[in-house]
Amino acid sequence: DAGVTQSPTHLIKTRGQQVTLRCSPKSGHDTVSWYQQALGQGPQFIFQYYEEEERQRGNFPDRFSGHQFPNYSSELNVNALLLGDSALYLCASSLIANYGYTFGSGTRLTVV
Amino acid sequence: AQKVTQAQTEISVVEKEDVTLDCVYETRDTTYYLFWYKQPPSGELVFLIRRNSFDEQNEISGRYSWNFQKSTSSFNFTITASQVVDSAVYFCALSEGGRSNDYKLSFGAGTTVTVRA
Numbered sequence: 001d002a003g004v005t006q007s008p009t010h011l012i013k014t015r016g017q018q019v020t021l022r023c024s025p026k027s028g029h030d031t032v033s034w035y036q037q038a039l040g041q042g043p044q045f046i047f048q049y050y051e052e053e054e055r056q057r058g059n060f061p062d063r064f065s066g067h068q069f070p071n072y073s074s075e076l077n078v079n080a081l082l083l084g085d086s087a088l089y090l091c092a093s094s095l096i097a098n099y100g101y102t103f104g105s106g107t108r109l110t111v112v
Numbered sequence: 113a114q115k116v117t118q119a120q121t122e123i124s125v126v127e128k129e130d131v132t133l134d135c136v137y138e139t140r141d142t143t144y145y146l147f148w149y150k151q152p153p154s155g156e157l158v159f160l161i162r163r164n165s166f167d168e169q170n171e172i173s174g175r176y177s178w179n180f181q182k183s184t185s186s187f188n189f190t191i192t193a194s195q196v197v198d199s200a201v202y203f204c205a206l207s208e209g210g211r212s213n214d215y216k217l218s219f220g221a222g223t224t225v226t227v228r229a
Contacts, residue, residue: 033216042116042203042219043157056215088155092217100147101217103157 004104006091012110013081019109021076025093026102031055032074033101034066035090043090049074078109086111115139116206118220126228131191133223135204138185141165146180146187147205147217157203163187194227201225 005024013019025032031050035043045058049068063079072093078085088108092101117136125131137146148160161173163180170179175195179188191198201224205217 031215035217042205042221043217045216045218048215058216090155090157092157100159100162102159103149105154105156108155 004091004093004102006089006104006107008107009105010108010110012112014112015081015083017081018077018079019081021078021089021091021107021109023074023076023091023093023104025072025074025091029093029095029102030072031094032068032072033092033094034074034076035092036060037088037090037106039087046076081111083111085109115218116204116220118204118223120223121221122224122226124226124228125194127196128193129227131194131198131225131227133189133191133202133204133225135187135189135220136185137187137204137206139206139208141208143209145207145209147207148178148187148189149203149205149219151201151203151222153200160202161189191225194225196227196229199225199227 003026007022033048034046036046037043046060046064047057047066048055052068065077068074088106090106091104094101115138119134144165146163149157150160151157161178168180175192177190201222203222204220207217
């Protein structure tokens with residue numbers, strides 16, 4: 001049973017560029033959440049998608065946007081990259097909110 | 113305001129010692145959920161335990177046990193007879209469901225556990 005799959009695993013981008021990160025949820029899960037984890041800190045909630053709509057959003061600027069597809073997979077897009085966007089981006093999936101989230105291994109984004 | 117506080121930044125123990133990780137949370141909801149996750153160097157957050165606010169029964173699962181006390185808003189986690197493979201960053205997290213429909217996980221800053229052979 002495949003868990004949460006994220007791609008790519010590592011990415012290097014230049015300031016001002018745009019990036020798209022991808023996530024396939026665990027089989028049977030219909031909800032996808034995205035988190036940003038800066039070095040040495042706990043993950044911070046970006047947003048959550050359910051039924052192809054953004055259900056909840058954290059304190060992140062509009063440069064961060066997302067999408068959920070009919071097969072429940074999801075994308076995270078970040079525009080106009082800043083150096084401070086360098087972080088590990090984690091995707092988490094669940095079937096019923098609060099029953100536990102399964103996390104992927106993340107995408108390590110470095111902005112130079 | 114920080115909703116989850118993990119006061120211990122780092123803990124270093126020798127193999128077979130017990131390790132207790134402290135977690136204090138803050139919420140106004142009566143229905144909420146508490147979690148512990150482990151993050152090894154690979155980066156993936158591994159689910160360990162989940163507790164809802166209506167169940168204060170403390171349990172033991174293998175080498176893991178937890179102490180949930182609503183009166184002090186604490187949700188502490190213990191690893192008994194630690195092993196080198198337990199070395200990781202451990203995160204306590206809170207999800208406020210209930211009427212607020214707040215589905216996100218609010219994480220603490222994490223505690224780095226190093227188990228020496």
